[in-house]
Amino acid sequence: MMLGVMLLFDGALLALGNILFLGGLFSIIGPQKTFYFLARRNKLRGTVCFLGGILLVFVKWPAIGVLVEMFGFLNLFGDFFPVIVTFLRQLPFIGQLLNSPFIRPLMDRLADSRTSLV
Numbered sequence: 001m002m003l004g005v006m007l008l009f010d011g012a013l014l015a016l017g018n019i020l021f022l023g024g025l026f027s028i029i030g031p032q033k034t035f036y037f038l039a040r041r042n043k044l045r046g047t048v049c050f051l052g053g054i055l056l057v058f059v060k061w062p063a064i065g066v067l068v069e070m071f072g073f074l075n076l077f078g079d080f081f082p083v084i085v086t087f088l089r090q091l092p093f094i095g096q097l098l099n100s101p102f103i104r105p106l107m108d109r110l111a112d113s114r115t116s117l118v
Helices: 002-006 011-029 031-038 041-058 062-089 092-098 104-111
Strands: none
Touching: 002 011, 011 031, 011 041, 011 062, 031 041, 041 062, 062 092, 062 104
8 A cells, every 4th residue: 555655645555455455354354353343333434434535445545445445544543543542652763763852742642641661
């Protein structure tokens, strides 16, 4: 998907990235858990936007589709950001970068955490 965005929203690469992302999600957590994750009531807006963005990419509107898809992705997976930031802060070089005085407030805001774990 990143290559599709770098090549000025190449529809074929974006569609391939979407298929591989959904296939990876099915492979990692299984089809039943994937369905239950996407069908939860509090995740419905994110699911509709994410799948609608994928549909827009498939019907040759890649720029708008990626924007809608990103909004849906943030709504679906936004709960995982604190976990990801905490994990990245424990890595040797990346953790030092994320704990620098200029980046730390931004990462705290992104993770929506009030305190940092260092």
